[in-house]
Amino acid sequence: MAEHKVCEDLVKERKQCTFDVQELINLIDGGAQATQERKDVENMVLSTPGLSSKNDVPEEYLSHKERYENAIRKACILSECVKQYAERHNTMDAFRPTNKYRVMLGVVKDVSPFMLHMGMFVPTILSQSDPDQLAEWLPKAMSMQILGTYAQTELGHGTFLRGLETTATYDPSTEEFIIHSPSLTSYKWWPGGLAHTANHCIVVAQLYTKGQCYGVHPFFVQIRDTETHMPLPGIKVGEIGPKMGFQTANNGFLGFDHFRIPRRSMLMKNAQVLKDGTYVKAKNEKATYGTMVFVRVLILTDVSYELSRAATIAVRYSAVRHQSQPKPGEPEPQILDYVTQQHKLFIGVATSHIFRVTGHWLWDAYSQTLKDVGKGNMDQLPELHALACCLKAVCSRDATARIEEFRLSCGGHGYMASSNLPIINGIVSATITYEGEYTVLMLQTARFLVKAWKQATQGNTMTPTVSYLVQFFNNDRVLWENTPSGIISGFKAIAAGKTKAAYDSLHNYEKTGLDYEDAWNSASVQLVNASEAHCRAILCEVSWKEMVRYATNASPNLGKVLLQLAELYLVYWALEKRGDLLMYSTITRDDIARLQARYEELLALIRPNAVGIVDAFDVRDEILNSTLGAYDGRVYERLMEEALKSPLNAEPVNQSFHKYLKPMMMKAKL
Numbered sequence: 001m002a003e004h005k006v007c008e009d010l011v012k013e014r015k016q017c018t019f020d021v022q023e024l025i026n027l028i029d030g031g032a033q034a035t036q037e038r039k040d041v042e043n044m045v046l047s048t049p050g051l052s053s054k055n056d057v058p059e060e061y062l063s064h065k066e067r068y069e070n071a072i073r074k075a076c077i078l079s080e081c082v083k084q085y086a087e088r089h090n091t092m093d094a095f096r097p098t099n100k101y102r103v104m105l106g107v108v109k110d111v112s113p114f115m116l117h118m119g120m121f122v123p124t125i126l127s128q129s130d131p132d133q134l135a136e137w138l139p140k141a142m143s144m145q146i147l148g149t150y151a152q153t154e155l156g157h158g159t160f161l162r163g164l165e166t167t168a169t170y171d172p173s174t175e176e177f178i179i180h181s182p183s184l185t186s187y188k189w190w191p192g193g194l195a196h197t198a199n200h201c202i203v204v205a206q207l208y209t210k211g212q213c214y215g216v217h218p219f220f221v222q223i224r225d226t227e228t229h230m231p232l233p234g235i236k237v238g239e240i241g242p243k244m245g246f247q248t249a250n251n252g253f254l255g256f257d258h259f260r261i262p263r264r265s266m267l268m269k270n271a272q273v274l275k276d277g278t279y280v281k282a283k284n285e286k287a288t289y290g291t292m293v294f295v296r297v298l299i300l301t302d303v304s305y306e307l308s309r310a311a312t313i314a315v316r317y318s319a320v321r322h323q324s325q326p327k328p329g330e331p332e333p334q335i336l337d338y339v340t341q342q343h344k345l346f347i348g349v350a351t352s353h354i355f356r357v358t359g360h361w362l363w364d365a366y367s368q369t370l371k372d373v374g375k376g377n378m379d380q381l382p383e384l385h386a387l388a389c390c391l392k393a394v395c396s397r398d399a400t401a402r403i404e405e406f407r408l409s410c411g412g413h414g415y416m417a418s419s420n421l422p423i424i425n426g427i428v429s430a431t432i433t434y435e436g437e438y439t440v441l442m443l444q445t446a447r448f449l450v451k452a453w454k455q456a457t458q459g460n461t462m463t464p465t466v467s468y469l470v471q472f473f474n475n476d477r478v479l480w481e482n483t484p485s486g487i488i489s490g491f492k493a494i495a496a497g498k499t500k501a502a503y504d505s506l507h508n509y510e511k512t513g514l515d516y517e518d519a520w521n522s523a524s525v526q527l528v529n530a531s532e533a534h535c536r537a538i539l540c541e542v543s544w545k546e547m548v549r550y551a552t553n554a555s556p557n558l559g560k561v562l563l564q565l566a567e568l569y570l571v572y573w574a575l576e577k578r579g580d581l582l583m584y585s586t587i588t589r590d591d592i593a594r595l596q597a598r599y600e601e602l603l604a605l606i607r608p609n610a611v612g613i614v615d616a617f618d619v620r621d622e623i624l625n626s627t628l629g630a631y632d633g634r635v636y637e638r639l640m641e642e643a644l645k646s647p648l649n650a651e652p653v654n655q656s657f658h659k660y661l662k663p664m665m666m667k668a669k670l
């Protein structure tokens, strides 16, 4: 795995590990065979000529244009790799989204310009096309004969879909839709790969037929010539410029000037427009929740994986880094031995596991709901939607906070681009906004909670994830118990209490004469708090159950570690929310002191295994892309090697000295 001698600190850490790292690697991957498949894919991709970044000039030194061109070059080679692998193995299994994403991170470093092709273009075609459209578009999209993206957001509107201004007006005389951008604010803005990569896209536009508007619908639109790649007449397309992260994602803008597309370009699985312009309504609009939920589930597993990359970097670095001398005359300790450092790091490590297992649980719930929908039963859709909304919102925001904490835990070196922590931060913080902005999603879950609370007050049967509300209906403080199940009950009591408070507040505002939406706005801070509490209760309960299940099936030594991580997550959040627990449970100051002591005990128990636990994330150096986190721990050598790659270091004196510095100093002398 490592080319150089591994640094002594890491050798020592690995020796003291109490569990079998390979067993945890297999558990994370989903079995020994899945691990082998992942490794095969990584080996194949990373040994493909042109894909390794080893001898490249670091991307940070390339111009914006060069970075894009480099990313496209690698994305194309990778795509060819995928094809060859699929042909050789007669399967796409090993390229399950997560595995492919992992390798992608290694070769592109930032975000692939093809991200939206497989992430949104293909899933939308799959879920919203009728059978004939599917047969025509899907093979071309899957084989990358055409390259697509998903264009919904406009300059003027993102969250408010009904406010989108792009129009698709049906002309029965030619059986075409006319796509048009009536204003500057109607320009599409943000879609990944739109600028110079995609030649097709799904455009979300207001549908007009027979003089009436039927709201937003998706359309399959070719925007560039497939031979010359020139924008088609009537299309104005370009790039939106540098951002906080996502530098290679090629996010673009797009405007239409009365651009005509055939009638059958409207995705017609649900609603349709007939030849004569008659609009046929979708049988069940809820069915379109599917793609949104699918993408949100993927985001959960993606942020869990990004957390594991950042955790690997920060924990290995903390084992290698020595600083200060608390006891005079003794060697400087590893910073990993400072309990404040363990406090910063281990919750992030545990959170990666918690999000992964919750993501898998959500995926199972999604698959089951899809099966039910297939049989015509839509009952579970609102609950699944509410779950996916708050889990995507809370997990993306928590992951960003944890990654920032990892960066801070590496001191100044964590600020170096070569640590890769700033880039990971840029990738993850975007997940708070795209595919449903944080607050907006939390308020969606709040709408579900308010309905659920009303049902609870009426004595109706509740769906599984909100059935706990009934238990706390009388607002009694839950009896506190200093155990994992006691903490979970405490979180449910907080969620029920906050839901009740938000519900009451909403109705009190209404009683003052406000209409429902104004009352909703007035109560919205409390509504978001209720969603957050509900989500935290779900995360705690689901992850604890799942981790216990994994621990039961694991060897005793690994089982212990899994339970320590799961408990750490519960105790950390119980301490974070101690104020809420004091309000909604019978917890006392003594209980809190005991929780704090248990937290410190857990940090100490996890400490000897910290490096082993992050090793089990099994992120190859080429995918980690970090001077601080490599397997061999050669931190200082790598930092210097990377610094020497700076083009400024190619010459001892930069020309600006003669042009500016020298004249300035000479002038000062006079």
Ligand SMILES: Cc1cc2nc3c(=O)[nH]c(=O)nc-3n(C[C@H](O)[C@H](O)[C@H](O)COP(=O)(O)OP(=O)(O)OC[C@H]3O[C@@H](n4cnc5c(N)ncnc54)[C@H](O)[C@@H]3O)c2cc1C
Binding pocket: 116, 150, 151, 152, 153, 156, 157, 158, 159, 160, 189, 190, 191, 192, 246, 251, 430, 433, 434, 435, 436, 437, 438, 439, 440, 443
């Ligand atoms: C990196 C990145 C990639 C993206 N990729 C794509 C893509 O491929 N395709 C695409 O179509 N779009 C894409 N987007 C756009 C993204 O989906 C939108 O940014 C997102 O939906 C939020 O919309 P907005 O930016 O217009 O913010 P707005 O909707 O204007 O929201 C701004 C602020 O107002 C608040 N707000 C808005 N409405 C409400 C409300 N009802 N109640 C309370 N508060 C509210 C929000 O909390 C938010 O803080 C991308 C964005 C980013 C950052």
